[in-house]
Amino acid sequence: MENTAEEIRVEVVPFHSPAYKQALGLRERILRKPLGLTFEPEELAKESDYLHLGAFVGEWLVGTMFFVPLDKGIFQMRQVAVDRQMRRKGIGKRMVEFGETRLRNGGVHTIVLNARLTALPFYDALGYRQISGQYFDLGIPHVKMVKFLDGPIDGDR
Ligand SMILES: CC(C)(COP(=O)(O)OP(=O)(O)OC[C@H]1O[C@@H](n2cnc3c(N)ncnc32)[C@H](O)[C@@H]1OP(=O)(O)O)[C@@H](O)C(=O)NCCC(=O)NCCS
Structure with a gap:
């Protein structure tokens, strides 16, 4: 059976749950192995306060990302990753839109991110705008991007 975006579920992933461990993997x-890097325990300890999302086909986690609170009404989107064999099926888009809706309804008005240059077309397609020139992080070119969210959709702010 071919996997399509219709079969994908996006859910919040609780910190330290089995799904979180899949997401970390x-x-x-x-995001790390291709650069010869790994996550340090101190880095992961900070993740308890973040909003983690997972995209699932059945119990298989095929995508993940998280949002970090920066300031009142401002979050940073980080570490968006979709399984290589599941790309260009709308999974990344579904996760980002799920997160945006949740944050917007919680009073968040701005999402910022540091995009790898290779992922810029993805964020651009989702309405994020480049706000910096190119710079290097972890040895790869990045740009800073931002999106200003509209007000809450269901008025439950
Ligand atoms: C970037 C990434 C998360 C995108 O996930 P995805 O599920 O493949 O993206 P989607 O299918 O939801 O794409 C949505 C839209 O973004 C754009 N897009 C996505 N990937 C693109 C690419 N490689 N080139 C050009 N446009 C792209 C397209 O407009 C696409 O819509 P379309 O397929 O109908 O044309 C995925 O490629 C990935 O995991 N890359 C490696 C990790 C990485 O670089 N993460 C970002 C770090 S900043």
């Missing part, structure tokens, strides 16, 4: 594999 996916992040290591996609």
Whole structure:
């Protein structure tokens, strides 16, 4: 059976849950190993306050990302990763939109992120705008991007 975006579920992933461990594995594999890096325990300890999301096909976690609170009404989107064989099926988009809706309804008005240059077209397609020139982080080119969210959709702020 072909996997389509219709079969994908996006859910909040509780810190230290089994799904969080799957998400960490996916992040290591996609975002760290290719750079010869790994996550340090001090880095992971900070993640308890973050909003973690997972995209699932059945019990298989195929995508993950998290949002970090920066300031009142401002969050940073980080570490968006989709399993290589599941890309260009709308999974990244579904996760970002799920997160944006949740944050917007919680009073968040601005999302910022540091995009790898290779992922810029993805964020651009989702309405994020480049606000910096190119710089290097972890040895790879990045740009800073931002999106200003509209008011809450269901008025429950
Ligand atoms: C970036 C990433 C998360 C995108 O996830 P995805 O599930 O493949 O993206 P989607 O299918 O939801 O794409 C939504 C839209 O973004 C754009 N887009 C996504 N990937 C793109 C690419 N490689 N090139 C150009 N446009 C792209 C397209 O407009 C796409 O819509 P379309 O497929 O109908 O044309 C995924 O490629 C990935 O995990 N990359 C490696 C890790 C990484 O670089 N993460 C970002 C770190 S800042």
